[in-house]
Amino acid sequence: TRMYWMVASVNPVLVLYHDGVARVNGKDYNGTDFSNDKDHLSNLSTGGKALALKELHLEQVQSKRIPQGVAPTDHVRNQMKTATAHIARAFQNISFSLEGYGSENGWSVYGIDFMIDNDLDVYLIEPQHSPGMKKETYGNLTDEMIHSMFSIVEEIHERQSQGQYVLPLSTLGGWEVVYSEEDDYIYEYEFDRSIEKKKLSWNCEEAKTALN
Secondary structure, eight states: OEEEEEEEEETTEEEEEEEEEEEEOSSOOOTTOOSSTTTTOOOGGGTOEEEOGGGGOGGGOOOTTSOTTOOHHHHHHHHHHHHHHHHHHHHHHHHSOOTTTOOSOOOEEEEEEEEEOTTOOEEEEEEESSOOOOHHHHTHHHHHHHHHHHHHHHHHHHHHHTTOOSOSOSOOTTOEEEEETTTTEEOOOOOOOOHHHHTTOOOHHHHHHHHO
8 A cells, every 4th residue: 555644844743644545466466376576566557556445345354353343444544544653753853853954844745655464454564755646646636635735734834933833733634643743642553463463563662772
């Protein structure tokens, strides 16, 4: 999947998440046939397809690990939001600094790629410096995102120029706040992964330790 995250403010750090698209293979993947080394790729350039999360029909997937009362699509989305929030917090002192820019604030938008397995567990592949927002690929999604991005940045500027707190924002559009340095808020979604999958997890504190 290609989702999006926006650093709407660097001073203080404010990070928002936005749904993107699920990229699926152009043809069925066969795990026993490796004659074509591109069959597993979902890149649009290799014949993959871009679908909205709701078009994946995740409600058909049976998983005992989805918390009661949570829709399968929300279960997947919530994991992506949590991962995005923890990445932002782990790297904020490294990546989101105005030092040397001579500016009071700044903002940017990025892509972030995930993989979803058969149990609807989500795995981070990598954040993307280039968000990849071509209208011919993503259609109206691009228009909505760009319009709401500039509305958010404008509102933050107006609030700060008046000496107000950044949050709450009134012009979020399809964006959702997942990390706020100002409010010491980080989005969290908890559920029980299997023991085997927990061993693959890498939380924010472990990431900070590794970076240091």
